[in-house]
Amino acid sequence: MTEDSNSNPNSSRDLASPSPPPxxxxxxxxxxxxxxxxxxxxxxxxxxxxxxxxxxxxxxxxxxxxxxxxxxxxxxxxxxxxxxxxxxxxxxxxxxxxxxxxxxxxxxxxxxxxxxxxxxxQGQGDVAPHTLTPEELYRARLAPHLQEAHTAMNAKIESTQNENAALSQRVQSQRLEIDGLMSRLESVIADLEGAATAATQFSAENNLRKEAVQMEEEVKARSDI
Known part of the structure; x- marks a missing residue:
């Protein structure tokens, strides 16, 4: 009995092999x-x-x-x-x-x-790993990591989109503020131009008045002579 079992060592391994038939x-x-x-x-x-x-x-x-x-x-x-x-x-x-x-x-x-x-x-957990093909094992191994990366990428995309929307609103608000400042600045410039014009006219009128006073003084001086 011992010699028979030793002479055929593959028989016990074949019976104990967990691998299913192809x-x-x-x-x-x-x-x-x-x-x-x-x-x-x-x-x-x-x-x-x-x-x-x-x-x-x-x-x-x-x-x-x-x-x-x-x-x-x-x-x-x-x-x-x-x-x-x-x-x-x-x-x-x-x-x-x-x-x-x-x-x-x-x-x-x-x-x-x-x-x-x-x-x-029976569920998917009852399937023995050694019965799966290399491609199935590869996908099963990478699926959780790919799902995690996909979720993280979607979260980043959503966060970036929210930031872009906030920045867009901020830029729009700043544009409106700049437009208001420009309108006020144009109004101030118009007031300054009006003041400059009035000052020029006043200066011209004042010079004429001085010339008239000077002429009157010269005429008076000659008449006294």
Whole structure:
């Protein structure tokens, strides 16, 4: 018994390993959501082709419809066939390019697991870290820091906006005050200009009066002689 257990040391480790088995590969056959997508496309394409009926098509070409209806109907059939073929080919290219079937099947799987955890009372905390992908672990690790940085950035932006609003009001108030000071200053300048004008006129009149007095004194002096 001892030799058997020592000869196969990996057997005990395999039984005690906490790692879950690798997830099953995602099937490429259309699942529920992929099937609904294809069904929706087929219904939309069918409605489009029905809208392009022969009656509507021939109404656009009344002369050929009257003289060569068989040829016109053949053209109509070829046109619809080409339209359907092109639409289906383009749809298949998009599905292949976007890997839509695998992605939708993966979504079906994730939704099924989520419903299973919900029905059995399991939360996100029950998911073992070693079952997550590197990207999921990376996002889970950075999410709290990014959220904290986002909250701090929003607080700074809000504070800056409030400061800008206060500064704007302050500048507006200072502009109004400057306008009032300018108005008062213009009034003072106008008063000073009026005073200067009056003073100039008074000085001119005073000089004339002095000249008249001087002339009277000279005339009086001559008459005394």
């Amino acid at each position: 997830p099953a590969p995602v099937p490429l056959t259309p699942g529920p959501r992929a099937t609904v997508l294809q069904k929706t496309f087929n219904q939309a394409l069918l409605r489009t082709l029905r809208a392009n009926s022969y009656a509507n098509f021939s109404g656009c070409f009344p002369t050929p419809a009257k003289h060569v209806p068989a040829s016109l109907e053949s053209v109509w059939r070829q046109l619809n066939a080409k339209l359907e073929e092109s639409a289906r080919a383009e749809f298949e290219d998009i599905v292949h390019e976007r890997d839509a079937i695998r992605q939708l099947n993966e979504l079906d799987r994730l939704m099924g697991e989520a419903r299973h955890r919900r029905d059995h009372g």
